[in-house]
Amino acid sequence: MTVDVVNAAIPATQYRVLIAGGCYGGLSAAVNLLEKCDAIDSPISVDITIVDERDGYYHIIGSPLAMASKAYAEKAWVEYKNVKILQRPNVAFVQGTVANVDCENKTATISEHKTQKTRVESYDFFIAATGLRRVWPVVPQALTREAYLKEVGAHCDKVLNAIAPVLVVGGGAVGIEMATELKYISPSVQVTLAHSRDKLLSAEPLPNMVKDCALELTEQSGVEVLLNHRLASQTPTKDADGSDLHEVEFTNGHKMVVSEVITAISNSIPSTAYLPQSALNSDGYVNVEDTMHFPAGVPNAESHFAVGDMIHWSGIKRCGGALYQGKIAGWNIHQIMLQQLQDKEPDFLRLGENPPMIGLAVGKNAISYGQEGMNYGPQVMQLFFEEDLGFRIVWDHLQLGGSTK
Template sequence: MTGHIMDTAIVACQYRVLIAGGCYGGLSAAVNLLEKCDALDLPISIDITIVDERDGYYHIIGSPLAMASKEYAQKAWVDYKDVKRLQRPNVTFIQGTITNVDCESRTATISEHKTQKTREESYDFFIAATGLRRTWPVVPQACTREAYLTEVGAHCDRVLSSTAPVLVVGGGAVGIEMAAELKLTKPSVQVTLAHSRDKLLSAEPLPDMVKDCALELAEQSGVEVLLNHRLASSIPIKNSDGSLLYEVEFTNGHKMVASEVITAISNSIPSSSFLPRDALDSDGYVNVRPTMQLPAGVPNAESHFAVGDMIHWSGIKRCGGALYEGKIAALNIHQIMLQQLQKKEPEFTQLSEIPPMIGLAVGKNGLSYGSEGMNYGPQVMQIFFEEDLGFRIVWDHLRLGGITA
């Protein structure tokens, strides 16, 4: 940390910021808040603590490729100690779970994974960015990089050595991308994508032309797509060589044999149980104001923020939305700090309603839809994802590798 930030003659007070979640929304909040508080004209001294169940930053939108490529899996998880931009004296990472937040006393209860001990952490500002709890294999369940590589490596070995078709169940964005990435990684593997409805992406508020385009691109990538196929049963059987196969039957009577059955239906649940019930909707999503602050009825609501996939807001859950919401939380916390230090009326940034938009990686082609309409093709893939499902784009956007001259 530079000397001027630590100069107590300049710094009026010390703020403690606790962030639950070390992925897109949480890291965006941390990076943007540090940038504002490092400002030369009015440096503000802050301590940031980031709590996450994992021991590193995991690029969640890269999961479809991590599940098909051991080489990519190595890249997609970065130990927090190797996130250079946040290696500074006033940033602390804790691998653990926040089990309760007492908004009135501004104290959080943290269960630390390594020590198995529980601790209390006081704060001035709290940001919830724990996202959604997604099931395997939509997202790896391991909490350490070592366990993750073992978990994902075993999955890659099974699917890449398949002789019978690999069946991916669920034609949402995750299922489409998982099927297409597996086919792209190893074209010789037969991949079948089964979806219970008559169009892919059926759960998303998107026009039919987008859903039809997703189908066309999936089939172009070499994936066999079965629409109106709801899985009824999947029974393991022994192959003649001793390997395990699955006898699959759908509710329409269609049967097939698969070497692997990958369930890409997430049934995601917000990771919000640590927050007051008054802050949540009936499904557990966090109600927030456009400033990302919790509802006014929550004690000290002005000091508590929530961002990312866990919030109740319009639009399709996206990495870009989480990054922007984390930035809004940081900017507004900084405004409150300025109000307290300088008696300056805060100018809050507010999140607008988000219309349906999506970026989809389908093998070598990308598909995008938003206010500009629909686009697809290799050029869309390059703009939205490049060759690593957006890892470099996000990493460099947040400058997690450090600030270069």
Template sequence: MNGSGRSAANPYRVLIAGGCYSGLAVAVNLLEKCDTIESPIPVEITIVDERDGFYHVIGSPLALASKTYAEKAWVNFKNIPVLQRPDVRFVHGTVSKIDPESKTAVILEQPDKAERSEAYDFFVAASGLRRVWPVVPQSATREDYLEEAGRHINAVVNSTAPVLVVGGGAVGIEMAAELKEVQPHVNVTLAHSRDKLLSAEPLPDNVKECALELTQQTGVEVLLNHRLKSSTPIVKDDGTEVHEVEFENGHKMIASSVVMAISRSIPSTDYLPAESLAEDGRVNVRPTLQLSSDKVPNADTHFAVGDLINWSGIKRCGGAMHQGHYAGLNIHQIILQEMQGKEPVFSTISPVPPMIGLAVGKNALSYGGEGMKHGKEVMRVFFEEDLGFRIVWDHLRLGGKKA
């Protein structure tokens, strides 16, 4: 027994809502700190996620173009080696509400939404943004996801008319380019409502122009200033269904499939106290990633990380993992303070300037502090051959040795 009265029978309970980049980073980095041989700290981590596995969201454009890659992009939680240990539990379900004062959460478990209460010492909101299909698959199980992705891939592979991707943000560009790269026989058209791609992002014009050039180099036809007005399914004489598409500028076309790549992302934060949220639903945090509101009881032991926080910068996987890392370190510091009376030394995140990494077929574009770079070497460094899956897997040490 240590000074705080904690033991294997009475561990620190950490509840993490969300098992993607930031949530898994919290778990892995906290466990690494608590596993120190000299003075191991008893913790019990519970990760709640609507999916039954880790889904590599960045890989969506390729997962929805290649069945082989789709198999790789979703890994059941039970098959992540580093987290197969007695002090880590995965719950397939949703956190529906938390009470910061009593430090309890209400969890709705899949598949029947059975409700149960879960007590915790530390809570981490890492549930990200709710994104629509086909920006991300909507399935809750790997089996359903493979079926969902397979149906989509079959529809585009067997297309007789062009596949129309609507939305020239990062998702639309990558989706159109990957589809053309993997299925070169398919005609792919990307339509965007503005006069430049990436128009919603705070990026310089040369980055947006480069994105256009790289997209066109893949063989994708790009229609700028084309806002979708209507898409009407019609059945041809041979029984196949196509879409009669009209744009607000009067241009019409026939498309075999219309892929809406406009993300309309909504923060998944309904379970958090309203006092902790900004107007758009994102979570207000301190640079330590603790909740910033003084109206939330026990705000010091409640953290938020990843895409759902109200922080500067374009949402990126690297930023989410970095924040998860820091939250794990900061929880460890609070535990040490309780156990040993040490004043915590917190890791803090800084304001994030606009930066982006964009995969476009065989090339990639990057923009950040060192300006813009593009080409095959940028693709290798940022994404390798699998849209960053191996880079993320190894960075999070998910294949690490079992305890």
């Protein structure tokens, strides 16, 4: 493995921004920062490098639908070369992994996937937006669009052609959406959702009326729900025709034979191993300030930001939160640039405390809960997700298909 060092001299007004993570938070930061730096009255020269393990933008919240529809899966992953708004000379995408960040020297070690080379990249500002590590099949594990379509396609073939029930284990938001999307796409497939607790969404700080509504809508969608059912074992078996099946047993003694077992318990962990321990809490989340800066005490904390699911903050982790945090990071970096170039006092955006809120797709219906209370029904589905689990909403919000100006 070779090591290249990238540390060329640049003009004083040319800023280098390195973003780790090319999903909601990272792309939002890039798009918003470029918009500010492109201002006609005071343009600022900036080079942005976005590093991601995948070769494209993947709409993570669309995973439950991608796991049930090959046609949708084609849409949900867009190679970065086709994200039009970021096809410009001062934006570069690197498919790779940020292995280490040296905050004191403002350098990052990047391992490139295609070349198998490691290089050290210098930056003026760094944004961590690498999110959480989520296991299969909560999200696909493939790193290229081609491999992803094969991975998801094979899964779709199994569940859509199931001759016995498909068992989804885990009654959190992911499990509910995976079960109900499969049933919505293919009503003839028997789908069972098993949850170890006495209410769905048991891990979320939501009122019982939301959890009870989630149960009612899930059952209305045609999914059988088994509460207080913790999976104990699964044993391969075959039917009379020799087709592969699984005999599953729960800790309460209940047994059933199923075609597929989908584990929708993510056990997600923050993807922060490359960051200094001084920036993290005991669970590995970044202890950001309300400006999205790294915590005081980290060297050059004023030049380092973190956004999205990897940060330690109040509220339920959501796509909308990551998009807004990316906007804050982009805005605040621009404010620091103005301070350095024009001696302007920075006017930082700040993130407030987030009360529990959720948008949950349940087949043809959806539930929303926030400070305004709870709403549910097809109209909520249309407002929050439309027909593609929010793909168009996010795509157009970030203008990823190109500027709307």
